[in-house]
Every structure is written in structure tokens, then in C-alpha cells.
Amino acid sequence: MASRSSTDDTKENAVQVSVDAKLTVAAGRGNCQQLKDLLSTEDSKTMLVVMAPSIQASTVKSLPEVMSPLLLSSACSGAWQDLEFLLNRGHGQPHPSMNSSTKFHDLLTAYGSHSCGDKGASMQKASDDVEALLNLPSGSTVSLLDGVTIEGGTALHVVATYGESDGFLRSADIIHSKASHLLFVRNKNGDTPLHCAARAGMSRMVRHLITLARGENTGVNRVKELLEIENSLKETALHQAVRIGNNDIVKLLMEENSELASFPKDGTSPLYLAILLEEDIIVETLYNASHMKLSYSGKNGQNALHAAVLRGTELTKKLLEWNSDLTIQRDENGSTPxxxxxxxxxxxxxGSICWQVLEANSAALYQSDCNGLFPIHVAASVGESGTVTMFLNKSPSSAGLQDSMGRTFLHVAAEKRKVRIVSSACRNQSLLWILNIQDNDGNTALHLAIQARSLRMFCALLGNRQTHLNLSNNMGQTPLDISPYGVPPGFFDEQNSEAKIHFALTVVNARSGGSRRDHFEENYTRQLKYDETEQLEKLKEPTQTLCIGVALVATATFTVTFALPGGYRADEHINGGTPTLAGRYAFDAFIIASTFSFVLSVMAMIGLMYSGYSILNPQTRRIYLIAALYFGSTSGTCFLATFALGLYMVLARVAHKSAIAICVISPLAVICKQMDLWLKWALLAQPLCTRIGLTRTLVMVTTRILFSMLMEFWPIIFIFVWATYTSNQF
Structure with missing residues (x-):
């Protein structure tokens, strides 16, 4: 095809020149190679015309340009000369070697600079960019300063973050001169360059950025506008300075805008943040520099006093002096300071924190949270008996405050198993009137103590005669009706606290509610849901553990029986081969103790074997397990006796005192095993004495303690009685 040369219609005598030309049309990506081949001829007569269809702006979503690596490098290092060269290319800037380092020049060349190439290189570059050019909108241009980092930060964000030396300050000036709007641009987190500088602790850079904002003559206070910009967390640059604990930057920002401490209006204030971080000096700076006009707000509806009570006495004291009204403000959960x-x-x-807040506003004792909990309920739930006592001394009527569930602080303490608070309340004569208050479910503190299965709380309430034992809850259940639910059917140790609670209520003649016995038992069975399979599973773990224990006792006893202390007489002596210590009192006792230890441990192993025998019914297996537990425990007692007697025989004549000490120390293991049982009976003694009298209590408790000692130590008694009997025969 041919093309006509251009003519000048205004000149009649113009010479017309015709040249050979070719028109190649690239309708799509497939014809781009033809255009590249045409350009590669480097013919001066070659003319390239590229026509691209217009693209509707609405169909293209503009993406932020990635910042040039050279620009990012220059900004991070504060190399203002390199930065200036990059931003001034194409505007009469001299050769880069005159203003920037050789290394930077090499990097610039490596990254494909357009500023110093020849025509051939330009033609080749043009041919490489044809395909990309076809996909760009008409007239689109991209500036270096439009590029952003991964975090969405501009070059000014980078400069503000990485330094405050003269080079970085000059770099900031250069960038601002080219694109002043970048001073107010935010990154993906909503941070301006001022946020970045304050977070990095760059005080000189912060001051410099403020100076740049002041130099903009736009008719509005650009400094105030810059300082009050909030990021996505609703934080200003002042928050960043507070967070890193830089009081100098805080002073600088507050000098520029004394109202800055009042931002944000409904979020975490700088004062709240400073208190939370325990920055006492910054707290003083914010208060003084703001002329006492600052925000006290915090996260989740809290105020600065909420944070102060969590951080220390001094901060709390300051806040109460500055603004005592903070004591009545509630957070989103309704909690006051x-x-x-x-x-x-x-x-x-x-002088404690709680004392200060209470003295500042004693009416706060009667301010509940969203769940109806008053401060006295909170103190009871965490077991702070001293705080509860302080509240009661300040306002005795607060003892009767009930939450949305109708609970007093005593109910809360019983539910949370706070023994000290329950015990203290039961001893306080002024609190007798709350002992029998019922909550919305009709439960008293005694009901809840039994449900919590706490023997100590139960004894404290039972020991006060003002505690009613027969009050029914909304389900018609008295404390006696509730107590069996802690004693499940099946395998259960009768020495547990739940069994002791039920026993004590029975002894003091507590009454059941208004339900028939058979109905109660049906309800008991239905609620506890006795599962035979579950009960059998309970046998596995204790059976395995006990088998190991009794096997070790049997093995050790068997070994020591044939390796007697003192050895054997030589064969040439009279009674050769017999034990050398035979005939002594301690030796006879040693032999009987080792015999009991071995026999009882073997009996325990047999019991454990049968308790795991699946063809036996659960009740029979339970009997075998109980017997095995008893025999195993008693064999351990005999084993300790064997140990003590063996050492006594060897040491008695050469270290008599040491031998006696060993015999005294050895029974401690058995006493420790019985200690829990004895302590529980001792704990029950006081309330039982109050309810049924001293004489009956002494007989009952003493009988049971003596019986438990007899069941544990009968082998020891038999051992020494037998040794005494045999020694008298010779």
C-alpha cells in the first residue's frame, strides 16, 4: 500500500515529494513482532505510528505504582543528592556523575535509565515497550513519587521513618518541593509521614515536617490539620510518641497544638495510653501542656481512671485529684473504676488504690455493672476478704446488695469456693441477717456451699446457729436433699468431703423437703445417671497403678527375707546356717513384719486381678477392689515396719540414738496417709459441737478416729505383741 506525503495547502508552488512507505497494522498482540522487526532496521525514513483503542476509565481499576527500588534506596539511606537527581531527570539536570556517586550511576544504568542512551538503544527500548504500550490508557503517565511501598507508604513516609540527620531532612525538603501533598498522604494503616516519624522517635524530623506544613500558604492552619489527622486506629502522631515513651516529642507536639490531647473524641486518648504504659512523666506533660483540657477516654468505654487503678497508687491519686467525676463513669460492661x-x-x-477510689466516691459501692454485680460482689468473687471487710465498714448496708440473680456477696463467695470470706461472714455478728437470704433460685449460701462440695465452707455455715438447715429452694430441696447429689452411685471413697457433708447433716437432724422418699430416689438416680460401663472404666487406671505398687512391695519383702540383716552363722559353728541375730526381740518382730508385708501385698494383687475380671458383676469387682486397696495400704505399713526394724537390729548396739530416730521417723508416712481423714473429722468437730453438744461430738469423733487407726495399725500391734510373746517363751 502507498501513503501520500503531507502538502501545504497554503502554498500553490509547493514541491510534492513522494516516497515509498509501508503501513503495517497490529490489530492485536500477535502482530507485535512485525512492528519490532520493522523498528530493528534503524532506517531514518521509518515512521512508526501506534494507534491504541481508548479504554473506558470505569473498566480499569488503577493500582498503586510500586516504588522504584532506586527511589526507595535513596529515601531509606537519606542520600539527598541521588534523590534529587532521580526527581530532576529530564529537567536540565547535568550528567549523574557530577551530582551522584559512581555506584549510583551504575545502578541507574542497570535499572534501565532513559536519560543517557543513544538513538539505537532508544529504538530498541521502544520496540520492547510496544506490547505494553498497547495495553495502557491513552495519555497515562506515572511519576516516581506516585510509587508506594508494600505498606502503602510514599517516599516521604520512608524518609520520615528512617532518619533525622541533615541528609534525611534535605531529602524531605526535596520530596515536599516536588509533591507537597505527600505530607498529608496516608499509608494502608492510615499513618501520615508525621505518624511514622513520631513512632520512630525522630524528634528533628517531626519538627521539620511541622515546619514544612507551616510553610504551606493555603489559607488554613495546615499544622493543626496535620497534627489532628487520625490513622485507622483513631490515633494521632501524639499517640505514637506516647507509645514509645518519648517525652520530648510529646512536648513538641503539645506546644504546637495544646488541644491535641483531646483527640480522638471517642477512642483511646493519649492520657489513657500513657497511664496504661505507666509513663508517669508523659502523663504530667499531657496534663500540664493541655492546660487541663484533655480527653480521659479509653478503649471499650473505659476512662483513664480505669487504667490508673490497674497501674498503681500514685497514678490513681493524680487522676482523682484532676477529675473525681471519673469514679462514676462506666465502661461498656457497666464497670466503674x-x-x-x-x-x-x-x-x-x-491509702491503697481501692481505698482512694472509695474515699473519693463512696456512693460507687451502690453502682452495679451490666450483670447487676456491685463492687462487693467483685471482691467476694476473687476472694479478697480484706476488701469486703473495708466495704462493710464503710457502708454496712452494702452487705445486702443483690445482683441480677438475687445473690449477695455471700452467695458469690460460696459459689466461687472462697472459704475465707464465708468463714469471716459467719463469725461477724452484724452479718447474721444475710446468712439465710435466698437468691432467685431459692438457694441460701448453705445450699451453694454444699453444691460446691467445700467441707470448710459447709462447716463455717453449719457452725453458726443462725444458719437455717431446712429452708427449701424453688425446687423444694433442702440442704439435706442436695447433699446426696455429691455422692454418686458406684465407686466412691466414703472419706471424701461430700460423704462427710451428708453425714453431718444427718447427725444434726436436718430435714428433707416436701417430697416422698421414693420420688427423691427416682430423681437422684435420673440426675446422676448411673452408667455401668463408665464405672468399669474407673477400675482400669487404679488397678494398673496399684498392681505396680503392691508388686514392688512383694518383691522387696521377698528379697529381704532371704538376705537377713546380720547374715548367717558359718557352717562349722553350732546352729550353722541360721541367722546370727535370731532370738532377739527385734529379730522376731522383723520376721513377722516382713511376713505380713509379703502376704498382704500378695492378697492385694489377687484382689486387683479379680477386680479386673470382666465376667464378674460390677458389685463383686467393686468388693475386690476395695479389699485390694485396704490390703495394699496395710502391706505398705508393714513394709515400713520391716525397714525400721531391720535398721534397728543392725544399728542398735553401735548407734542406738540413730536407731531410735529411724524408728520414730518411719511411721510418719503412715500418719501422713491418715492426715486427711483426721483433719476432716477435726474440722467437723466444732460445728457438730455447736449443734449436738460437746459430749456427743467427742464420742462420735474419737470413736471414728480410733477405729481408723486400729484398721491401719493392727498389723503393727500384732507384730510387737507376738515378739513379746515369743521372747517370753525362752
């Missing part, structure tokens, strides 16, 4: 203080440990002393 006194609720927070009530949950702290050891706050009953004068």
Missing part, C-alpha cells in the same frame, strides 16, 4: 479496684489483691490498707 471501683469495680476494677475491688478485684485487686490486698487493697484493705489505708
Amino acid at each position: 471501683l469495680h476494677f479496684a475491688a478485684a485487686l489483691a490486698q487493697q484493705s490498707q489505708r
